[in-house]
Amino acid sequence: MNTLIESLRSALESIRAHAFRSLLTSLGIIIGVTSVIAVVSIVQGMSHTINAQFAGLGSNSLTLRSHTPFKQAMQGKFAKLTDSDMRAIERQVDGISHITPVLYAASGRRGGVTYRSQTANTNVMGIGPSYLRVNGVYPQLGRFFTPDDEKRRRLVCAIGEDLIEKLELPKDPIGEFFLIGSDWCKIVGVIERRGEILGFSQDDFILLPYATSRRIMGTTRRDLDIQVQLLVDDMNRLDEVKTRVRRVLRKEHNLKAGQPDDFKVQTAEQLTESFNAVIDTITAVSAGIVGISLLVGGIGIMNIMLVSVTERTREIGILKALGATRNDILLQFLIEALLLSLIGGLVGVALGYGLGALVSTMLPGFPPAVVPLWAVSLSFGFCAAVGIIFGIVPAAKASQLDPIDALRYE
Amino acid sequence: MSADSQESAIIQLRDVYRTYLMGDQSLDALAGVTLNIQRNEYVAVVGSSGSGKSTLMNILGCLDRASKGNYVLNGTDVGDMNENELAKVRNRQIGFVFQSFNLLGRASALKNVMQPLVYRGIPIAERKEIASEALVKVGLGDRMDHLPNELSGGQRQRVAISRALVGNPAILLADEPTGNLDSKTSREIMHLIDELHDQGQTIIMVTHEADIAKHCNRVISLEDGKVASDVKQVKSR
Numbered sequence: 001m002n003t004l005i006e007s008l009r010s011a012l013e014s015i016r017a018h019a020f021r022s023l024l025t026s027l028g029i030i031i032g033v034t035s036v037i038a039v040v041s042i043v044q045g046m047s048h049t050i051n052a053q054f055a056g057l058g059s060n061s062l063t064l065r066s067h068t069p070f071k072q073a074m075q076g077k078f079a080k081l082t083d084s085d086m087r088a089i090e091r092q093v094d095g096i097s098h099i100t101p102v103l104y105a106a107s108g109r110r111g112g113v114t115y116r117s118q119t120a121n122t123n124v125m126g127i128g129p130s131y132l133r134v135n136g137v138y139p140q141l142g143r144f145f146t147p148d149d150e151k152r153r154r155l156v157c158a159i160g161e162d163l164i165e166k167l168e169l170p171k172d173p174i175g176e177f178f179l180i181g182s183d184w185c186k187i188v189g190v191i192e193r194r195g196e197i198l199g200f201s202q203d204d205f206i207l208l209p210y211a212t213s214r215r216i217m218g219t220t221r222r223d224l225d226i227q228v229q230l231l232v233d234d235m236n237r238l239d240e241v242k243t244r245v246r247r248v249l250r251k252e253h254n255l256k257a258g259q260p261d262d263f264k265v266q267t268a269e270q271l272t273e274s275f276n277a278v279i280d281t282i283t284a285v286s287a288g289i290v291g292i293s294l295l296v297g298g299i300g301i302m303n304i305m306l307v308s309v310t311e312r313t314r315e316i317g318i319l320k321a322l323g324a325t326r327n328d329i330l331l332q333f334l335i336e337a338l339l340l341s342l343i344g345g346l347v348g349v350a351l352g353y354g355l356g357a358l359v360s361t362m363l364p365g366f367p368p369a370v371v372p373l374w375a376v377s378l379s380f381g382f383c384a385a386v387g388i389i390f391g392i393v394p395a396a397k398a399s400q401l402d403p404i405d406a407l408r409y410e
Numbered sequence: 411m412s413a414d415s416q417e418s419a420i421i422q423l424r425d426v427y428r429t430y431l432m433g434d435q436s437l438d439a440l441a442g443v444t445l446n447i448q449r450n451e452y453v454a455v456v457g458s459s460g461s462g463k464s465t466l467m468n469i470l471g472c473l474d475r476a477s478k479g480n481y482v483l484n485g486t487d488v489g490d491m492n493e494n495e496l497a498k499v500r501n502r503q504i505g506f507v508f509q510s511f512n513l514l515g516r517a518s519a520l521k522n523v524m525q526p527l528v529y530r531g532i533p534i535a536e537r538k539e540i541a542s543e544a545l546v547k548v549g550l551g552d553r554m555d556h557l558p559n560e561l562s563g564g565q566r567q568r569v570a571i572s573r574a575l576v577g578n579p580a581i582l583l584a585d586e587p588t589g590n591l592d593s594k595t596s597r598e599i600m601h602l603i604d605e606l607h608d609q610g611q612t613i614i615m616v617t618h619e620a621d622i623a624k625h626c627n628r629v630i631s632l633e634d635g636k637v638a639s640d641v642k643q644v645k646s647r
Contacts, residue, residue: 002531017516318512321473322573323501323529325494403473407512 003331011336014308015343025304026344028297029386033348033379034355036290040283041356041369047279049195049367051272060235061134062242063271064089064228064249067264079253079262080225088252089228093244097233100128101226103213113206115167115178122163123205124180126213134229142174142189145209153211158189160203180206183216238267294382297344298390305337305394316398317406330399337391338384345383349376419446420580420612421470426479428465428635439465440476441635447581452607452645453614454623457632463616464585466632470614471504471583472496484580501529505574509586511566513558513573519545520554523573530577544576545569548602564595571602575611582606584615588622600625604645 015022066079086101105124112121129145132138139158149156157180164173173187185208194202208216214224232241242265249263309316316329349371356369428440439462447453457463468474469481472488475496481488484503488496506512513522523541524534532540545554548568558566567587574582587603588596604625607613615626623629627645631638 006528013516314512315514318514319525320497321471321500321506321512322526323497325497325529327494328497328529404468407473407508 003328004335007328007331007335008339010332011339014336015339018308021304022340022343025301026297026340026347028293028300029341029344029383030297030348030351032290032293032297033345033383034352035293036286037349037352037371037375037379038355038359039286040375041353041371042360042366043279043282043286044370044372044375045356045360045367047276048370050275060232060238061268062230062232062238062245063266063268064230064245065264065266066225067262069260069262072262078225081228081249081263082224082226085249085252086226086228089230089245089248092248093241095233095237095241095244097231098130098133099228099230100130100134101210101228102127102131103210103217103224103226105213105217113163113167113178113180115169115176118167120163120166122160122166124208124213124216125205126208126210126217128210130231131207131229134231137191137194139189140192141172142187144189150209150211153215154209155183155185155212155216156188156209157185157212158191158207159187160191160201160205161193162201162204163206164190166204180208180216185216242267290379290382294386298341298386301337301340301387302390302393304340305333305391306397308336309333309394309398312398313401313406313409316401317403317409320401320403321407326399329401330395333395333398334388334391337395338387341383341387341391342380345380348383349379418448420449420484421445421447421614422480422482423469424480424482426469426476426481428462428469428474429477438635440469442479443632443635443637445630445637445640447612447614449612450607450610451612451614451628452626454626454629455614455616455632456618456623456629457638458618461632462635463632465635467583467585467614467616470581471506472499497529501526502577503580505577505579505582507567507570507574507582507584507587509589511558511563511570511590513566513569515558518555518557519550519561519569522558522569523576526573526577541572541576544572548572562595563591564598567591567595567599568602571599571606575606581612581614584613586616586618588617588619596622 064081064085066081068077068079072079083101086099090096090099103126105126112119113124114120129147129150132144138144142158144158145156148154159173163169164171167178169176169178169187173190176187177184178187179185185206191203191205191207217224230241230245232238245265246261249265250261253262255262316324319329353369353371356371360366360369423443423445426440426443427438430437430439441462443462443466455463455466465474469476470483472483472491476489479489483499486499488499491499500506513519514525517525520538520541523544524537527537527540542551542554545551548571550565550568550572553561553565553569558569561569567590571587582603584603588599591599600622603613603615613626615622617623624643624646626643628640628642630640
């Protein structure tokens with residue numbers, strides 16, 4: 001223990017004596033750790049926000065959408081999910097408490113909307129009455145659609161908060177009219193704010209009654225591609241419902257055994273999972289980068305330590321003459337390497353966090369940076385390992401020096 | 411030499427060889443040296459270059475080991491010791507003074523003197539106390555915080571002597587202690603070493619200057635790795 005403290009003391013002295021060189025030595029480590037902490041803090045910040053968002057989606061909801069297998073896409077055939085598919089599911093699958101179509105006008109023509117002199121583009125969605133329940137959102141001003149709106153295909157809409165700003169609508173826009181394409185539409189509700197995911201606003205949309213949206217799209221064709229969202233009444237039956245839905249859709253689409261599905265059934269959990277998979281990939285890639293830069297940094301440390309051992313050969317000789325054992329010398333140089341590496345890590349963590357915080361505040365709509373403890377401890381762990389692994393060779397070299405040769409060294 | 415003096419001798423060398431292998435040739439730097447040195451002797455080791463005096467000093471200082479023969483220092487046979495045990499012996503029994511001072515360049519005078527005590531596991535506060543006392547003794551009480559390059563040659567050698575003695579070693583080994591000093595400073599340093607001898611310190615000194623050897627009360631001259639003459643004398647100052 002005593003030896004350890006002494007080694008630490010002399011290592012610190014030596015680092016202080018060569019402050020600038022020590023900084024350059026640690027630079028590789030600093031850069032590596034800085035970049036990984038910056039990336040991780042930004043990615044983790046996103047992941048936090050997004051997971052919170054998905055949690056609001058409800059874990060017992062299913063989303064169905066068309067999905068064209070690659071082979072068919074090459075043949076120019078595109079899969080669709082239609083009105084009649086939805087009705088078939090409604091009729092044939094038990095255990096569904098709510099089901100709603102979602103017709104994205106944006107997928108055909110991104111709706112240009114106009115209010116007085118302001119024109120903006122936004123997502124126009126036609127939805128069924130269950131949409132609010134499935135997505136867990138509610139109007140904060142005004143009302144939602146009535147069955148009558150749907151039946152009469154009334155030109156009424158509920159808007160996301162962003163539109164108030166985009167179109168310079170009054171603070172309370174209920175009762176105002178604006179143009180969607182060539183149709184005048186009355187605002188009856190404003191949906192409560194949902195925030196942002198990955199910098200994309202979740203409040204930039206217009207909701208229309210499903211029937212109205214079909215009318216505005218300018219067609220009464222039955223085979224528009226829609227999405228279907230549904231809520232399962234019993235969580236435990238989620239998988240069962242999923243299987244049933246799949247069977248019904250395959251039958252509706254006349255798919256033979258062996259043909260791939262031309263649709264996708266996704267749970268909210270799957271969305272989270274696939275998102276987390278992306279996050280994990282980014283984290284793994286940045287871990288790989290940091291691994292490489294730590295390797296480079298470690299080689300830098302080893303290089304300088306070897307130079308330092310040669311430079312201090314005489315000093316080592318003196319210390320041995322004064323009674324330093326091999327272990328004393330080994331420990332002194334090893335701790336110096338370890339310390340260089342850890343200081344690099346410390347500076348790197350601080351810089352990385354600063355950089356992450358800077359980026360996330362500079363870029364509008366980015367969630368705040370979060371540095372998880374595991375990233376910090378992992379960084380330090382790696383730094384320590386690098387320090388020891390790359391410090392051991394120079395330290396061993398120093399400790400093995402013959403005192404007579406070392407004393408004679410010029 | 412009587413049996414009595416042999417037993418009480420602080421240094422006993424028995425037929426010591428040190429053989430270097432150079433390719434397929436072997437060279438005896440020491441070829442059968444037998445010596446007894448008593449407590450409080452003041453010994454000069456003289457000889458031309460290549461006579462083996464440095465090798466002898468290295469062996470006496472436990473920096474090197476004899477290829478053959480016995481070396482008993484202060485009652486312990488150091489011939490069978492491993493590296494760590496030798497380091498401990500160097501730390502406790504031996505004080506080195508070198509021609510080129512060999513101070514730690516980055517450390518103050520005080521820290522230089524404290525360094526041997528580090529390896530004895532003495533806590534830092536106590537180390538400081540012992541070391542500053544040692545520096546006061548050699549007349550450098552007001553230079554403790556100076557770095558070696560801020561000190562004159564004589565002052566540096568005083569720091570080195572103070573460092574060599576701080577742990578109360580059994581023997582003081584001095585290798586040409588005045589070799590890098592002008593004649594006035596040399597006299598001062600020799601005066602200091604003489605004083606140490608008067609206080610009872612055992613001193614062994616390598617020198618090639620007859621003037622310096624005169625200070626000692628025994629002169630051992632080496633030739634081709636063997637003791638050519640071993641003369642006791644009355645020291646003159």
